[in-house]
Amino acid sequence: MDGHRVFRMSFASIHPLYVQKAEKKGRSRAEVDEVIRWLTGYDEAGLEEAIDDGRDLATFFANAPAMNPNVELITGVVCGVRVEQIDDPLMQQIRYMDKLVDELARGKRMSSILRSPGAATVSAAPRSR
Template sequence: MPHPIFTTPFAKVYPLYVNKAERKGRTKDEVDRIICWLTGYDAKGLQRQVEAGVDFQAFFDQAPALHPNVALIKGVVCGVRVEEVEDPLMRKIRTLDKLVDELAKGRAMEKILRA
């Protein structure tokens, strides 16, 4: 049975990412930049996905291209090591969680985007 997050609308979680960042003095634009960097969506494509109400499965299935540096993202989020997550979709979701977490913790954008 698939994890419930897979069928959760991305648009339901997206505002939570933005709120988490904004509570720590970061911006929606920075969250969008991270999501676009990770998935290959441009700003309009991201907005279309949010408005369409696609679930996480479709959001990542329809993503233009995962960034080639995604393998450089390591560490723990929600008590789980991102690089050890077996399920490919869950790993992508946890990776996104990790990037937003780094933003909220004040990490420099260049380091978050593994530049």
């Protein structure tokens, strides 16, 4: 770890800021937690434990059960930097989380935020063979 101050910030200090940002735009804590769980593989109990034990972001991501295999589908700009071009893996993971919460707060559909395969092409009508 090359000493970025953000790596040493506690997840417990960041999480309420994410929730506040989402709630200001009419979204919920449950939705914030859902996108974080999607990204990291934490279950509900694991996410609560990460908040309660005060682990830093480096530890939060190091202990993540499994980063989502669709993480490479997260693209765009956070803090003026394209997330897909960040070289440091930990910084990239943190920015992915920031990006997902930003999308949630901007009102994107959850299926789009969670990069559901074919979300844009899903049809309500059953397919015929």
